[in-house]
Amino acid sequence: MEESEEEEEEEEEADDVATPEPPIDRRACERIERMAAVVAWAPTTELFLNQLMLGDKQFDFMFPGHEHHAYYWHRIAVLGRRPRLLYS
Numbered sequence: 001m002e003e004s005e006e007e008e009e010e011e012e013e014a015d016d017v018a019t020p021e022p023p024i025d026r027r028a029c030e031r032i033e034r035m036a037a038v039v040a041w042a043p044t045t046e047l048f049l050n051q052l053m054l055g056d057k058q059f060d061f062m063f064p065g066h067e068h069h070a071y072y073w074h075r076i077a078v079l080g081r082r083p084r085l086l087y088s
Contacts, residue, residue: 020071023061032061032068036075043080 023029039046053059061068 020068020074022071023068028058028061028068031058032072032075035059035062036072037079040076040079040082 023032035049038049050062053062060066061072063069
């Protein structure tokens with residue numbers, strides 16, 4: 001199988017996974033986007049941020065069991081695949 005055929009199959013498999021719905025609340029969506037961007041940029045900060053935000057209801061999406069936790073991880077995955085810009 002050629003490389004282009006393998007890439008197409010991988011893209012089709014990725015499309016099969018349902019994208020989690022973003023929160024309806026604009027502020028909640030912005031918080032998720034900001035935290036996901038930080039964690040995607042520097043994954044080692046996640047543990048520190050989890051400890052810092054523990055107990056803060058606005059950041060409960062960072063923990064399993066929250067309705068937007070899947071969306072948070074989806075955004076980390078998407079942002080982590082983007083090339084990083086130097087000096088941005």
